[in-house]
Structures are given as structure tokens and as C-alpha cells.
Amino acid sequence: MTLKPRTPVDIRAVAKRAGVSIATVSRAMNGITTVDAELAKRVMRAAEELNYTPNTQARALVSGRSGMIGLIVSEITNPFFPELIQSFEDSAVKRGYEILIGSTNYSAERMMQCVRRMVERMVEGVAVMTFGMDEDLVQQMVERGIPVVSIGPKNSLEGASSLQVDFRRGLHEAVQHLAVIGHRKIAFISGPLSLDSARQRQKAFQEAMSSISTPVPPQFVIEGDHTMEGGFAGAEKLLSLKEKPTAIVCSNDMTAIGVLHAVSGRGLKVPDDISIIGFDDIHMAQFTVPPLTTIRMACSDLATAALDALLHDTAEPMRKFEATRMIPTRLIVRQTSGYPRQHAVKRTKPAAKKTSARPVSAD
Amino acid sequence: MTLKPRTPVDIRAVAKRAGVSIATVSRAMNGITTVDAELAKRVMRAAEELNYTPNTQARALVSGRSGMIGLIVSEITNPFFPELIQSFEDSAVKRGYEILIGSTNYSAERMMQCVRRMVERMVEGVAVMTFGMDEDLVQQMVERGIPVVSIGPKNSLEGASSLQVDFRRGLHEAVQHLAVIGHRKIAFISGPLSLDSARQRQKAFQEAMSSISTPVPPQFVIEGDHTMEGGFAGAEKLLSLKEKPTAIVCSNDMTAIGVLHAVSGRGLKVPDDISIIGFDDIHMAQFTVPPLTTIRMACSDLATAALDALLHDTAEPMRKFEATRMIPTRLIVRQTSGYPRQHAVKRTKPAAKKTSARPVSAD
DNA sequence: CTGTTAGCGCTTTCAC
DNA sequence: GTGAAAGCGCTAACAG
Numbered sequence: 001m002t003l004k005p006r007t008p009v010d011i012r013a014v015a016k017r018a019g020v021s022i023a024t025v026s027r028a029m030n031g032i033t034t035v036d037a038e039l040a041k042r043v044m045r046a047a048e049e050l051n052y053t054p055n056t057q058a059r060a061l062v063s064g065r066s067g068m069i070g071l072i073v074s075e076i077t078n079p080f081f082p083e084l085i086q087s088f089e090d091s092a093v094k095r096g097y098e099i100l101i102g103s104t105n106y107s108a109e110r111m112m113q114c115v116r117r118m119v120e121r122m123v124e125g126v127a128v129m130t131f132g133m134d135e136d137l138v139q140q141m142v143e144r145g146i147p148v149v150s151i152g153p154k155n156s157l158e159g160a161s162s163l164q165v166d167f168r169r170g171l172h173e174a175v176q177h178l179a180v181i182g183h184r185k186i187a188f189i190s191g192p193l194s195l196d197s198a199r200q201r202q203k204a205f206q207e208a209m210s211s212i213s214t215p216v217p218p219q220f221v222i223e224g225d226h227t228m229e230g231g232f233a234g235a236e237k238l239l240s241l242k243e244k245p246t247a248i249v250c251s252n253d254m255t256a257i258g259v260l261h262a263v264s265g266r267g268l269k270v271p272d273d274i275s276i277i278g279f280d281d282i283h284m285a286q287f288t289v290p291p292l293t294t295i296r297m298a299c300s301d302l303a304t305a306a307l308d309a310l311l312h313d314t315a316e317p318m319r320k321f322e323a324t325r326m327i328p329t330r331l332i333v334r335q336t337s338g339y340p341r342q343h344a345v346k347r348t349k350p351a352a353k354k355t356s357a358r359p360v361s362a363d
Numbered sequence: 364m365t366l367k368p369r370t371p372v373d374i375r376a377v378a379k380r381a382g383v384s385i386a387t388v389s390r391a392m393n394g395i396t397t398v399d400a401e402l403a404k405r406v407m408r409a410a411e412e413l414n415y416t417p418n419t420q421a422r423a424l425v426s427g428r429s430g431m432i433g434l435i436v437s438e439i440t441n442p443f444f445p446e447l448i449q450s451f452e453d454s455a456v457k458r459g460y461e462i463l464i465g466s467t468n469y470s471a472e473r474m475m476q477c478v479r480r481m482v483e484r485m486v487e488g489v490a491v492m493t494f495g496m497d498e499d500l501v502q503q504m505v506e507r508g509i510p511v512v513s514i515g516p517k518n519s520l521e522g523a524s525s526l527q528v529d530f531r532r533g534l535h536e537a538v539q540h541l542a543v544i545g546h547r548k549i550a551f552i553s554g555p556l557s558l559d560s561a562r563q564r565q566k567a568f569q570e571a572m573s574s575i576s577t578p579v580p581p582q583f584v585i586e587g588d589h590t591m592e593g594g595f596a597g598a599e600k601l602l603s604l605k606e607k608p609t610a611i612v613c614s615n616d617m618t619a620i621g622v623l624h625a626v627s628g629r630g631l632k633v634p635d636d637i638s639i640i641g642f643d644d645i646h647m648a649q650f651t652v653p654p655l656t657t658i659r660m661a662c663s664d665l666a667t668a669a670l671d672a673l674l675h676d677t678a679e680p681m682r683k684f685e686a687t688r689m690i691p692t693r694l695i696v697r698q699t700s701g702y703p704r705q706h707a708v709k710r711t712k713p714a715a716k717k718t719s720a721r722p723v724s725a726d
Numbered sequence: 727c728t729g730t731t732a733g734c735g736c737t738t739t740c741a742c
Numbered sequence: 743g744t745g746a747a748a749g750c751g752c753t754a755a756c757a758g
Contacts, residue, residue, distance in 0.1 A: 010750095011751065011752060020729085021729045021730075022751090023729060023731095023753080023754085024727090026752065026754090030753085034727060035728085039727090039728085056485075057421075057752090058424050058750070059751080060752095061424055061735065061750090061753095062733075062734045062751080062754080063734085063754085066420070077442070077446055077449055077646065079440070079442055081445075082439045082444075086439055098480065116416060117461065119416050120417065121420070140414075228649075257647070257650050258650060260650075261654070264652040264653070283440065283591075287591045287595075287624045289624060289652045290627070373736085374735065375735085383745085384744065385735090386737080386738080386746080390737090390743095397743060398743075399744085417735085417736075418735050420734090420736090421734070421735035421737090423736095425737045425738080
């Protein structure tokens with residue numbers, strides 16, 4: 001079918017075939033409207049026939065626009081991030097950008113590599129969606145004039161936009177929900193406390209517990225690492241306490257899945273013996289056994305907000321926007337939360353409709 | 364700390380600062396050994412001080428080497444693929460390459476886009492790990508002289524390497540395992556039959572059933588789509604049959620998770636009422652409730668084999684290697700497989716140690 | 727509206 | 743061993 005273009009077909013080949021100059025080819029290919037419609041058509045046809053693909057590198061080199069947005073995530077094997085990546089890519093493609101993914105795996109060296117790659121490849125903006133990253137590195141990108149958006153405290157970084165996540169709202173709803181159906185002994189398994197966002201979630205949990213006037217004993221707060229293994233280990237600790245919790249709130253869904261595994265492994269029933277609440281609402285949360293009650297943080301919200309901030313910066317690099325927006329979270333009640341066994345009213349089904357915590361029922 | 368390099372620092376700046384020519388900088392940065400050690404050191408220091416990062420695009424443009432390997436996957440939100448990506452990236456980085464990810468989402472248009480991107484960005488090789496992709500597109504890359512490796516039938520493509528997965532071995536072990544503990548009514552939920560690999564798995568299942576002289580009624584073979592939703596739907600169909608299966612083998616783990624959800628949702632017990640076997644052995648398979656018996660296809664094997672083939676091609680593009688290797692699969696027995704309820708010997712625990720199917724016990 | 731020309735930042739002959 | 747110079751494929755002035 002297509003004849004082998006052993007001579008790599010470049011813009012010159014197309015120009016010759018269409019009988020125009022390379023400048024015209026360039027203009028036509030880039031949809032510049034001032035090109036004569038007739039010529040443009042001829043160029044397009046020639047390009048088609050030769051199976052021409054513009055060399056992105058050359059284009060980026062001369063134009064200074066790479067057409068890429070960098071996206072730095074923590075680790076790709078935590079399902080939350082692929083979902084984020086997908087959302088991000090969808091939005092980016094819609095606006096004519098490609099994305100360049102970097103994952104830090106929580107390692108300082110990989111973080112450096114990520115940043116270096118982003119700079120080298122001349123991305124036009126970087127979204128740091130890693131929930132905690134070395135500020136110096138981010139600063140480096142800012143200094144190089146690359147628009148940056150990250151998740152974190154407002155204005156933590158001069159010259160970078162930031163996104164806040166309303167951890168408090170979701171955690172508050174979760175604790176309220178548990179309290180209403182009779183739980184008081186509520187434990188929390190956090191993320192790695194080196195991460196700012198993990199600390200924020202933990203703090204939000206404790207504030208929520210204060211608001212129901214229930215102090216949290218220190219052994220009820222355990223540091224996890226946002227993995228299933230961490231959740232498993234945390235739950236094992238919690239379950240070997242003399243005074244066991246009747247509910248465990250987790251810093252993310254992977255942790256919750258680990259807890260579910262540990263609890264079931266001991267022959268305990270969820271939610272009868274123990275309630276579990278996750279955080280993120282990854283797709284799989286709907287399919288655990290039983291389906292996971294969790295706090296949703298919509299990754300499409302994150303993706304859209306991040307891209308908005310970035311593209312605004314790119315458009316008006318002078319008057320930096322330094323956008324700041326709040327990403328909402330909210331409780332999704334499924335079936336890992338219910339009345340504690342000791343509670344007067346004995347029920348198997350979760351108490352979704354009864355709580356006053358305005359939970360949203362699952363899809 | 365670092366002074367703002369508002370004048371983008373390029374190779375010239377480094378040359379000036381080190382008091383050498385740009386050619387020497389280039390050589391020093393690329394570790395060419397013929398450079399005077401003294402000068403090299405001076406160059407490195409200058410680069411350091413200026414915080415110099417070579418422009419990848421320019422380098423690729425002139426050298427023709429982009430330092431990137433393309434990796435095309437089906438969809439990033441199926442956990443198997445992130446695990447594959449991770450393995451692949453680890454191997455690639457070890458050999459001095461970066462990877463460029465493309466996901467097809469099973470859409471013909473996205474497949475085209477993926478291939479276009481790979482060509483435009485001048486990747487030095489492409490691994491098509493999508494378990495079924497338009498052959499014309501692959502052909503296009505081959506014709507452009509890009510080394511390609513894909514999963515599929517041996518020599519299906521002139522000039523491209525291919526990896527075979529030994530689906531038969533794993534499926535055979537799975538069926539044997541079930542048969543030994545008393546199952547005969549075994550159903551299969553396939554992947555989308557448009558995918559070659561899905562067809563292969565289904566065929567391998569049927570062959571395995573033949574080998575135990577047990578015909579499979581047509582209503583026991585259902586087409587899924589490799590998602591949890593597909594597994595759920597398939598299980599629902601299977602469970603509303605008058606004559607229900609006592610075991611369900613799935614074309615991948617996501618399907619199995621969907622089945623688990625459906626089965627549990629109906630109040631049935633796994634494995635007492637029904638046994639479930641997955642395929643892939645994604646990390647999460649260890650954490651389902653109960654933990655999933657599954658057929659392992661190690662993504663590190665896939666990644667390594669793919670990269671080997673690619674790099675061999677890159678090194679000796681003339682004498683094309685067209686490697687062909689076989690990726691093994693094997694059964695990992697966990698707790699979703701056990702004696703069927705009707706069976707004489709009634710047990711709750713799985714029969715891992717008893718079967719003759721040489722299953723490997725879980726980690 | 728189209729063509730000519732000058733680079734983008736870098737690697738790589740080819741002389742010295 | 744080092745430097746000068748010639749491009750890699752393309753876009754963006756600038757003339758015409």
C-alpha cells in the first residue's frame with residue numbers, strides 16, 4: 001500500500017511534491033488561514049501521499065513550544081493515579097496538549113530526575129500532583145519560568161499556583177456518619193506523615209473527632225503508607241489492642257483495602273464487627289467485598305483545576321495568576337459502614353439513609 | 364541559592380564559562396573519553412554552576428537518537444498495565460532509555476494517535492503491549508524502520524519481533540486444579556473477542572476442558588470485556604442459569620473481581636458456593652476478600668523480553684533479530700478456589716496442597 | 727499571499 | 743586533543 005519512504009520524508013519532500021516552498025507547507029500544516037485554499041489542499045494531499053509526519057522535536061526546538069504539559073505523580077501503581085492521569089490526559093488533549101508523565105515513587109532521586117526531564121523536554125507547564133514534594137525542586141522549575149501548579153497550602157510557593165483539597169469536609173462527614181450510627185471508638189490509619197497531605201488528612205480527622213467531643217486515644221492513630229500492605233499492618237495493630245476500635249477511617253482507599261483484607265482474614269464481619277471508611281473513591285471501591293464506604297476526591301476536579309491554572313499562566317505569563325482553588329470532597333456511603341455490634345439497634349445493612357451527615361449514596 | 368538564569372543557559376554559556384569551545388562541552392557532557400580530563404572537569408563544573416540542562420529536543424534532532432522507547436498499552440486504568448509500565452520503565456531506565464507511554468483505550472482512533480506520536484517523537488523502538496492491535500498500524504512503524512515488538516502469534520508481522528504468552532500452560536493448570544478438587548461445571552468469562560489474546564485464552568480454556576473430557580456447554584462461555592463491570596455482568600448471567608457453574612475462570616483479574624462482587628452481592632460464599640480463578644496476578648489479587656486464586660503472567664517477564672528484543676534490533680538493525688520468546692504463566696492458588704459444596708468431602712479451606720496440578724502457593 | 731533566509735541548541739565530521 | 747563549521751527539520755521574520 002504505502003510505498004516505503006526509505007528516504008525519510010521531511011518538509012522539503014512535501015514541498016517539492018506539492019510544488020511550493022517549505023514555508024508554505026509549514027503554514028498549511030499548521031492551519032494558518034492566510035494560505036491560499038487551493039495550495040493548502042495540494043499540500044495536504046502531498047503530505048498524505050508521502051505519509052508525512054512533522055518532526056516534533058524540530059518544531060519544538062525552533063518554536064519554543066513543545067506542546068507538552070508535565071504531570072508528576074507519586075506512583076503509578078496506586079490506582080488513584082492512573083485515574084488522575086486519564087482525567088488529566090483527556091483534558092489536556094482536548095486543549096491541544098500532550099502530557100509527559102513522571103512518577104517519583106517517593107524517592108528524592110526520582111523527584112530530581114522527574115524535574116530534570118521536564119526541563120529538558122521543555123514542557124510548557126508542570127502539574128505536581130504528588131501530594132507532597134521537595135519545594136526546592138518546584139522552586140527550580142518556577143525560576144526557569146515554567147508555570148507550575150501543585151497541591152498544597154495556599155501561596156506556599158511564590159510564583160506557583162496551588163490547589164487546596166477540602167479534606168476537612170469529607171472527613172467531617174465521615175466521622176459524623178459513624179457517630180450518628182453509634183460509633184465512638186474510631187481509629188485512623190494515616191498516610192506517610194512525611195507527606196503534607198497525609199498530615200492534613202490526619203489533622204482533619206482529629207478535628208472532626210473533637211467536633212463530636214470524642215478524644216482519640218493515641219493508639220488509635222497509626223501511621224500507614226498509602227499502600228494495601230500498610231493498611232493491613234495498621235489493622236493488625238489495631239485489632240490486637242485490648243480495646244479495639246469499632247470503626248477505622250483510612251487516609252486512602254488502598255489502605256482501606258488492606259484493612260478489609262486484614263479484618264476478613266481474622267474472620268470478622270464488615271460492617272457488623274467493624275466499619276471501614278476509605279478516601280479517594282477509586283473505581284475499585286465500588287467492587288470490593290463489601291463495597292467500600294469512602295470519601296470522594298474527584299480526580300476530574302483535580303485535573304481540570306490544575307490544567308486551568310497552568311493554561312492561564314501560559315497564556316498570561318506576565319500577570320501571573322497564581323490561582324488557588326478548593327477541591328471538594330464528600331462522603332459516599334456504601335456497605336463497609338454500619339451499626340456497631342454493641343449498638344442497641346442491630347442491623348446488617350448500612351444506615352445510609354438515616355444519618356444526618358448528608359452522605360451521598362453510591363452510584 | 365541558584366541565581367535566576369533568565370538568559371536560558373545553553374551550551375554556549377557553558378563553553379564561555381569553561382573557556383572552551385562548544386564542541387568540547389558537548390564531548391565532555393557526553394562522556395567522550397578523548398577529552399582532556401582537566402578540561403572535562405572544568406566543563407562539568409561550569410555546567411553545574413550554571414545549572415545547565417542539555418536540550419533534549421536539539422540533541423535528538425541532530426543525533427537522530429531520541430533516547431526514548433515507546434510503550435503502547437490498552438488502558439492505563441486497568442491495574443495490570445501500570446504494573447507493566449513500572450516494570451518496563453525500570454528496565455528501560457537501567458539501559459539508559461526513557462519511555463513514552465501511549466494508551467489506546469481500545470479505540471481505533473487513539474491507536475492511530477499513539478502511532479503518530481511515536482513516529483513524531485522519533486522513538487527508537489516501540490513495544491506494543493496491547494494484546495491485540497491493528498496490524499496496519501504496526502506495519503507502518505516497521506516500514507518507517509522503527510524496531511517493533513508485540514505480543515501475538517509468531518511471525519505474524521514481517522520485520523517485527525513478537526512475544527508469545529503461554530496461555531495454555533496456566534489455563535491448563537487452573538482447570539486441572541479445579542477438576543482435581545471435584546469441579547466439572549466450569550464456566551469461562553472471556554475478554555473482548557476482538558482481541559487476539561482474548562481469543563487465545565478462551566481457546567486454551569476449551570482445550571484444557573477437553574483434556575479432562577468435559578465438554579463446555581455454550582452458555583458457560585461468556586464474552587466479557589476485561590473490566591470489573593464486564594465480570595459482574597457475566598457472573599450475573601451465569602448465576603441466573605438453571606444449571607449454574609460451580610467455578611468460573613476469568614480472562615483477567617479485573618473480570619474476576621467483578622465476579623467476586625456479583626457472587627458476594629447475591630449472598631453466595633466463595634469458594635464454598637462457587638470458585639473463581641483470575642488471570643494476570645495483579646498485585647491486588649492478594650488483597651481481595653477472599654484472596655484471589657489466579658494465573659500469573661509476570662509483567663517483569665514481559666517487560667524484560669520486550670526490551671531485549673527491541674534493543675537487539677536497535678543494535679543490529681540490519682540483521683533483524685525478530686526475536687520470539689515464550690512468556691510462561693502459572694497457577695497461583697489462594698482462597699477463591701475450593702471444593703464445590705456438592706462434593707463428598709466438605710471443606711472450607713482451599714485445597715491448595717492436595718491438587719496434582721502443580722500449583723504454586725501464594726506469597 | 728508566497729518564497730527566501732536566518733537560526734532554534736546541539737552533535738559531528740574535518741582540519742589543525 | 744580541540745575548535746570551526748556544517749547542518750538536523752522546522753518556524754518566523756522579512757521581503758517581494
